[in-house]
Amino acid sequence: MKTASIAVLGLVLSVGMIGSTLFGQPASAETKDNRLPVVLDGTKVSPNSPKVDKAKIFVEDDKAQKQGVVFGFSSKAKAEKYLKEGVSPIQKETSLPISPQQGKPSPTATSSYFFEHAGFGGSWFSIQLGYASSYLGSYWNDRISSLSAASGGNWTILYEHSNYRGKQYWLKSGYSRSNLVDVPDGSGGNWNDKASSIYVY
16 A cells, blocks of 8 residues: 555656646746836835835836936825925816827937837827826826936826826936836736826926
8 A cells, every 4th residue: 555655646746747837837936027127215125015005106217227226105294205395286187088109209308208019019098298288098008117207307197097196106307117017016017018097397
């Protein structure tokens, strides 16, 4: 009986090992997380840390890009202290439906560009400085994967929900983010396909 049970156990172990390698990596291999580390209220933490969930506002500027991080703030007051400015009041709400554009855009310093795919690929649309969209519409809602911020302004802000609600991602003017998968969202995920409203100023 001992021989039979050992043989069965050996068969189970063999099948288990074959199953873990037949469909790609061995079961012990981990998927690489490319999300940027977060400096949360001044303390650097892993994007996997539960502390990141406290962040309400994420900021990417020249200082963050040099350090290879994104700054996270648990409150609007802490973000504004870092930014040394409040958000300018929205002057103009775009009333036009945001339609997907094809081909390559001809960038200007007065518009931010938003793309359907990583690497600035797929359909795109733009929003001029001083304009905002309280809801991106059925096509663009939760569909932005990369963006380029207007170089002539201050910030391009993505909001998690319509009407400028929820978590925020701020990208400094003149900067680009080729893949929003790299930016943690404070909910255990990332900013890819997450934005529902936008403000450019």
